[in-house]
Each structure stands twice: as C-alpha cells, then as structure tokens.
Amino acid sequence: MNLFGLFLPGDSWLHRLGAGWKYLLLLVLTIPVLIVSLPAPSLVALGVTMLLLASAKIRPTLAWQLPLGFWVVAAMLGGYQLVTAHFDLAIVVTANLITAVYASRLLTLTTPGAVLIDALVAALRPLRRLGVNPEQVGLAIAIMLRSVPVLLDSFGQVRQAAQARGRERNLFALVTPVVVRAVGHAQATGAALAARGLGEI
Amino acid sequence: MAVTVPGSGHHHSKVLLHPTTLELSEKRIAIIGSNGSGKSTLLRLFNGLILPTSGRVEVAGLNTGSQGRQVRRLVGFVFTDPLAQLILATAADDVELSLRPLIRDRKLRRDEAIRLLAERGLERVADQSVYDLSGGERQMVAFTSVLASGPQILVADEPTTLLDLRNRDRVRELIRGLDQQVVVATHDLDLAADADRVLVVDHGRIVADGQPDEAISEYLKLARA
Numbered sequence: 560m561n562l563f564g565l566f567l568p569g570d571s572w573l574h575r576l577g578a579g580w581k582y583l584l585l586l587v588l589t590i591p592v593l594i595v596s597l598p599a600p601s602l603v604a605l606g607v608t609m610l611l612l613a614s615a616k617i618r619p620t621l622a623w624q625l626p627l628g629f630w631v632v633a634a635m636l637g638g639y640q641l642v643t644a645h646f647d648l649a650i651v652v653t654a655n656l657i658t659a660v661y662a663s664r665l666l667t668l669t670t671p672g673a674v675l676i677d678a679l680v681a682a683l684r685p686l687r688r689l690g691v692n693p694e695q696v697g698l699a700i701a702i703m704l705r706s707v708p709v710l711l712d713s714f715g716q717v718r719q720a721a722q723a724r725g726r727e728r729n730l731f732a733l734v735t736p737v738v739v740r741a742v743g744h745a746q747a748t749g750a751a752l753a754a755r756g757l758g759e760i
Numbered sequence: 761m762a763v764t765v766p767g768s769g770h771h772h773s774k775v776l777l778h779p780t781t782l783e784l785s786e787k788r789i790a791i792i793g794s795n796g797s798g799k800s801t802l803l804r805l806f807n808g809l810i811l812p813t814s815g816r817v818e819v820a821g822l823n824t825g826s827q828g829r830q831v832r833r834l835v836g837f838v839f840t841d842p843l844a845q846l847i848l849a850t851a852a853d854d855v856e857l858s859l860r861p862l863i864r865d866r867k868l869r870r871d872e873a874i875r876l877l878a879e880r881g882l883e884r885v886a887d888q889s890v891y892d893l894s895g896g897e898r899q900m901v902a903f904t905s906v907l908a909s910g911p912q913i914l915v916a917d918e919p920t921t922l923l924d925l926r927n928r929d930r931v932r933e934l935i936r937g938l939d940q941q942v943v944v945a946t947h948d949l950d951l952a953a954d955a956d957r958v959l960v961v962d963h964g965r966i967v968a969d970g971q972p973d974e975a976i977s978e979y980l981k982l983a984r985a
Contacts, residue, residue: 565849565888565889568887672848694860701857747844754809756829756833
C-alpha cells in the first residue's frame, strides 16, 4: 500500500483540474493550519480534505486506506504530546499529519506522476536564473514521494523483526536498522539515477 | 585498471580488482565467477559507477572518470534487483523518466512509454505500482526503462538471479534480440553460454577468458575444486 496513493484514472472534477491548481489546493489545506496551530482550524482542514477526497469518486479502500506504519507514527506523535500534557497540540499535530497525507492524495490519486513532475518543473522554471535546475528539483520531489512508502515499509519490517526477538520496546533496536536501510535506499537510488544518467540532466 | 578500497584504522586496504588490461569488442560478453569475486566491480567500471584507483577505463574512446556523464549516456545499466533500479512509482512513470531528456512533449512521451511497455507485453501493468508487479515483470520493466534512453551498450549485473525459469528465459530471449553490445555478469551458465566471449573472475583477477565452452569449463573446475 502506497502512503500517497498512485494515479487512478477517473472523470471527477479533481481529475480534470490542472495539476497547478491541485498543488495550490494542497498548500492551502496544509500550510495555514501549520502556522495557526489551533485545534479547530486543523479539524476543519481535515474535514474539508475528506470531503474533497470523497468528491474524487475513487473506490473508498483505495482513497482512504493508509499503511499501518503511518498510524503508528501518527499515534507516537500524538501520544508524545499527550504525555507532555499538550492536549491541544496532540489534536493539531495528529490532524495536520492526516490532513497532509490525504491532501497529498487529492493530488497523487488524480494526476499521473509524469504530469506532477512536469507541473513542478514548469512552476520552478523562473528560478532557473537563480541557479535552480527545475528538472532536478522535480525529480527529487518525485523520488521523495516514492521513498516515503519505502521507509514506512522498512519500519514495518524492522518492527516485525524486533517483535520476533521480543525487542519491540527497544527504541534503539527499531530506529538504527531503519536509518541504515534508509541510507542503503538512498545509495541504491543514487546509483540507479547515475546509471541512467538522470541525476546529471 | 585496478580497484582498491583504502583501509582505515587497523583495517587493511582491500583489492577488489587486481591490475587488469582488457579490450571488449564482442557483441555479447559474459562475466562469471563466484560471489564476491569482483564481477560487479568490473561491471561498474564500465559506466563509471566505480572509478579505477589506478589506470583508466575507456568506453567508445571516452574516459569514465573525466567524461563519466557522456559515458553513462552510452552505457545502460541493469541491476540485479529491479526494485533498486525503478525510481518512480509506476511502470509507465519510470519508463517516461528515461524518455524525459529525449521527448519534451508530455503526450508523445507517455505514448512512447506505453508503446515500449507494450513491445515487451507489459502494457497492462503500465499504471501499476512497481511493488505490485511480479519479479519477472519488474525486471522486464527495468530493462524497458534502461533501453528507453537508447544506450549503445547495455551492462547487466546478474539480471536473472532473482527470476524463475520462465522469466529467466524471457530475459535471455530479450538480450539475444538486442542490437546493442551487451556485457552481463551472471551465475546463470545458460545465459553465459549465449555469449561470444566469457570472462571468469576469481578473487579480483581474470583467470579465464575465451569461448563460452572453454571458459565455463574452467569456471566449473575452479568452483568445484
């Protein structure tokens, strides 16, 4: 299961909407609530995101289901705030995280991957004068989207391995292998890019 | 050329490939040898993924060190594990990624990606996550992606190791049908037997080099000694 979801062809208004508008929608749904940092706006943004996602007419299991690893991370973040007696922040952090993932899905489920990169590249083109390479930034973001599920999957595998040895409560035993795997994944991706001459556009 | 990993602290430096001089001009070349013998190191020298610590490697007259970028445009590289190779989330997106420098128009690029996948019988998996594909499908998508960029030489590192018999045969058939020069490292002796020239690598040295029958027989003697 992919955290951000993969493009699913359809004919909803979100499928027809330009990728640029969808990027803007993503920013509107996620950035202000980060700045305001209050429970009510976070919950409203989450509700609006859910309604918009429902309007994409995508099979509910594909639109709503998220990997277990995500819920574990969300619970850890929310739990930490509760333990430190920041009840409002527990709601804000958890709601914002869920909003960010579902708002990303508004974009990724209704737009082919190549179109997402093209839209980013087009938007970043004016920055070329400042030395920014839009192709490379577009590629980097596409790789980042592809890497998140890899890391979550890695976390799930490590957790199972730790459980099998009765060490699931040992944070060090969980985090270290995930970091090692993340570095390995980054190296493999770098080698794959170099082998195809793509990091050198 | 030679490759040595420098030592640090109380660790001694390790020689991955002893000084070697090779000229590879045959259309189909196989490199065989046991695990850790230096096959992958040798392969990675061909497109500059590894640079020699002494000597030089030239591909079509280009130095892999100083002209690595141009070399990598000529040399396509297929990894053992296609999941390490497929960069984007779906088969079509990944093939499109290879086509980006060649075709600027989005629709033409998409159409070409689908056409290339269809050529390998992969049209139906075009929009599927690379995670949802079988091992054989993933490897065929990886080949399609690498070949989409139009390399003149194809280098493949154990491309059949993770595959079942049927998919292994598909990869062998695909390699046989390519116009490009192909250099493949493999444990699959049937795949090696298809080559025009076979190199046997052992402990970082080329210990046999010649016709497939002779070289494979040398390798078997070495492996069973």
